Amino acid sequence: MKKKTIYIIHLLSMLLLLLMTACEHEVLSSGHPDEGETSDDKVRIEIFARANDYKLPSTKGTDNENKVGKTPWILVFKGNGENATFIEAVQAFELVGKRFVILTKQPAGNKYQLLILANPQSRFYYGDNVTGYDFNADNLLTRINPGITTLSEVCKNLRTEPLDSPSLTTIPYNGADEPIPMSYLLEVDKIDNTTKIENSDKSSLQLIRSVAKLMIINNASNFKLKGIMTVVNVPRQGQWHNLDGSIMDNTSNLTEYQYDAAYSSPLVTTEVVTGGQSTENNPIYLYESDKRNEPYIIIQGSYENQDYYYKMAIVDDTLQSMNILRNRAYKFTIKTVKGPGYDSVEDAKISKASNTALDFTILVDDSNSYEIIANNDYYLAVSNSVFIAYSNNSTTHEAFNVITDCKKDFPDARSITDNEMDVEEGSFHLSYPEDGKIPIVENNISPRITPIGVFVSNRLQWHEEGLIAIDGTKRINASVTLKLGNLEKQIHIRQRNAISTKGDTLRFMPTSNLDPLKSEINYYSLSAYVEDGNDNPRSWIKLRSSIPDSDRNDTEHITVDDGIIYIEVLPNYGSERNGIVYLTTIGNPGSSKNGSSVKRIKIDITQSGRVNN
Known part of the structure; x- marks a missing residue:
C-alpha cells in the first residue's frame, strides 16, 4: 500500500510539472514571441534604462519622477544625426520583469538612431496643441513617413499632451500613477542579435525627463513660508525629446498653475524641516521655457506675524532672467526677508517681482x-x-x-x-x-x-x-x-x-x-x-x-x-x-x-x- 501511495504521488508530481511547463510556455508565447519564434528579419533586444539621477542637488520630489515604465516606444531612424530618416516605431513589452523590444534587423555599414520614449501618455500631439492622437503605431505612421521624415522633424514636432489653461489644481506629474515622459537617443552601427540598448560601458541608459522641477526652501528666521499660491506664464506643453538644445517657442501656449480661480488655498503647501520650511517633497514640474515668457511664482508667508504674498521672478543670483531647461532642478533658498509683501495674490501679480526684498540663493541641477x-x-x-x-x-x-x-x-x-x-x-x-x-x-x-x-x-x-x-x-x-x-x-x-x-x-x-x-x-x-x-x-x-x-x-x-x-x-x-x-x-x-x-x-x-x- 505504501509503494502504491508513493507511486501515485510521483505520478501526480510529474503531471503537475507538465501542466506548469505548458502554462509557462503559453505565457511566453502569448502576444510577444520569444527569440526563437521571431521571424527571420526580426530580433528581440533587451532595454537597459533608468531615470537620469537628480544628483545636484539631492532632492526628494515624488516617486513618479524616477519611474521608468516597462513599455517604452522605440523609434528607429537610419543615417547620421538629425538627418537620419524614419524606419519604424515599435513599443517594448515586459517579460519576467524586464523590457524587450522586437526590431527589424538592419545591416552594418550605416548608422542607426534609436529614439527611446519612455512613460508614454495616452495621446500624443504633432506640431500643435490642438489635435491629439491615441499613442499607437498606426497613428504615429499617419504623421511620420518611413524613409522621408527625419529625426530632426520628429523631435521638433512630437509633443506631450497640453495642460489646461488655466490649469487650476493640475500640477503635471504630481498625481498618483502619472510618471514623467522621458527620452533618450542612442546611436548603433547595426541592429541584430548582438545589439545592446545600453551604454558602451554596459551601464543602463540614463533617460532624460521632459520637465524641470522647482522647489522653494525657507531658512529665514524672520519669515515663515506657507506655500506656493500660483505659478504663472509657464508652458502648457513640451517636446518629447530635445535634439539640439534649443527651447520650443511657447510664447502663445502658456498657462497658470493655481488651486482655483479665487486662490482660496495654496497650490503647494510646505512642510517643516530643519531650519525652516520646504516644498522639496511636493515640487512643481515645468516644461522647458524661454526666459522671454517671464514666468513667476506667488508665494505666501508670514512676516512679523502677518500673512503676505510675494512675487518671485525666476531669476538667478544676479537677478537675471533664466531659461528653464528639462531635467534640471531649480532650488530657491530664502535666507532673509527684508520687508512685507502684498495683501492679496491679485495685488502681488500686478506688482514688480519681490526678489529684491527676498535675500535668496538658487542652485540649479545641471547634473546631466x-x-x-x-x-x-x-x-x-x-x-x-x-x-x-x-x-x-x-x-x-x-x-x-x-x-x-x-x-x-x-x-x-x-x-x-x-x-x-x-x-x-x-x-x-x-x-x-x-x-x-x-x-x-x-x-x-x-x-x-x-x-x-x-x-x-x-x-x-x-x-x-x-x-x-x-x-x-x-x-x-x-x-x-x-x-x-x-x-x-x-x-x-x-x-x-x-x-x-x-x-x-x-x-x-x-x-x-x-x-x-x-x-x-x-x-x-x-x-x-x-x-x-x-x-x-x-x-x-x-x-x-x-x-x-x-x-x-x-x-x-x-x-x-x-x-x-x-x-x-x-x-x-x-x-x-x-x-x-x-x-x-x-x-x-x-x-x-x-x-x-x-x-x-x-x-x-x-x-x-x-x-x-
Whole structure:
C-alpha cells in the first residue's frame, strides 16, 4: 500500500510539472514571441534604462519622477544625426520583469538612431496643441513617413499632451500613477542579435525627463513660508525629446498653475524641516521655457506675524532672467526677508517681482552636463574634463567644478593635485582650493559643489603631448587630478593665445594639427552652446557647422553629425571681452555617441579690445 501511495504521488508530481511547463510556455508565447519564434528579419533586444539621477542637488520630489515604465516606444531612424530618416516605431513589452523590444534587423555599414520614449501618455500631439492622437503605431505612421521624415522633424514636432489653461489644481506629474515622459537617443552601427540598448560601458541608459522641477526652501528666521499660491506664464506643453538644445517657442501656449480661480488655498503647501520650511517633497514640474515668457511664482508667508504674498521672478543670483531647461532642478533658498509683501495674490501679480526684498540663493541641477564616476557609496563628478583658456595674460581661471555627495573624510585619498613639476616652471599650477583637498558634505547639505581654479600663463600652449622641446624632450599635458577614496578623475588644462580684435574662427574637428598657433584643435565634436555672461558673449560668439552657406538662426546652440564645429568670434571695436563656450565631444568616433567616452570641454575665450578697460 505504501509503494502504491508513493507511486501515485510521483505520478501526480510529474503531471503537475507538465501542466506548469505548458502554462509557462503559453505565457511566453502569448502576444510577444520569444527569440526563437521571431521571424527571420526580426530580433528581440533587451532595454537597459533608468531615470537620469537628480544628483545636484539631492532632492526628494515624488516617486513618479524616477519611474521608468516597462513599455517604452522605440523609434528607429537610419543615417547620421538629425538627418537620419524614419524606419519604424515599435513599443517594448515586459517579460519576467524586464523590457524587450522586437526590431527589424538592419545591416552594418550605416548608422542607426534609436529614439527611446519612455512613460508614454495616452495621446500624443504633432506640431500643435490642438489635435491629439491615441499613442499607437498606426497613428504615429499617419504623421511620420518611413524613409522621408527625419529625426530632426520628429523631435521638433512630437509633443506631450497640453495642460489646461488655466490649469487650476493640475500640477503635471504630481498625481498618483502619472510618471514623467522621458527620452533618450542612442546611436548603433547595426541592429541584430548582438545589439545592446545600453551604454558602451554596459551601464543602463540614463533617460532624460521632459520637465524641470522647482522647489522653494525657507531658512529665514524672520519669515515663515506657507506655500506656493500660483505659478504663472509657464508652458502648457513640451517636446518629447530635445535634439539640439534649443527651447520650443511657447510664447502663445502658456498657462497658470493655481488651486482655483479665487486662490482660496495654496497650490503647494510646505512642510517643516530643519531650519525652516520646504516644498522639496511636493515640487512643481515645468516644461522647458524661454526666459522671454517671464514666468513667476506667488508665494505666501508670514512676516512679523502677518500673512503676505510675494512675487518671485525666476531669476538667478544676479537677478537675471533664466531659461528653464528639462531635467534640471531649480532650488530657491530664502535666507532673509527684508520687508512685507502684498495683501492679496491679485495685488502681488500686478506688482514688480519681490526678489529684491527676498535675500535668496538658487542652485540649479545641471547634473546631466557633469561627467560622473561612482561606486556603491558616493559619486565624484566634474563639470568638464578639459579646460582651454584663450588668453595672453598670466592669471587664474575657474577651470571646472567638482561635485560630490561623499561624507567620508578620507585622511589621504581626498586630494586635488597638479603636475606642475612636469611642465615648464611658472606656466601652470593649481590655485584653489589652497589646501588641495576635495571638500566633502558637511551638516547634511548635499551635494558639495566646489569651483577649482588654476593659474595659466601663455607659455602653457607649448606643453602638450606630441610637441617636442628644443632639447628633444617630449612634452606632456598639464593636468589636475582628483582623488576621492577609490575614485579618480583627471582634467586636461590647455591654453591658446587670446583672440585678436579682428576676430577669428576656431575649428574643433578631427585634425592632425599640433601647432598651437593655428586655430584648429583635434576633437570629434558633437554639440556646443554659448553661456550667458556679463559681456553678452552670445552677440559676438557664433556657433557654425561645416556646411557651406548654412542658414542657422540659432547660433547659440549647435548639434552636428560630422564631428566639426566652428566657433566664430566677431571683430571687436570696444574693450576686452570674455565669453564661455561648452563643447561636447567624443573620444572615439567609432563608438556610441552616448557612451562613456563622451567628454565636456569648457572654452574660456578672451578677445583683445581696441579700447583699454
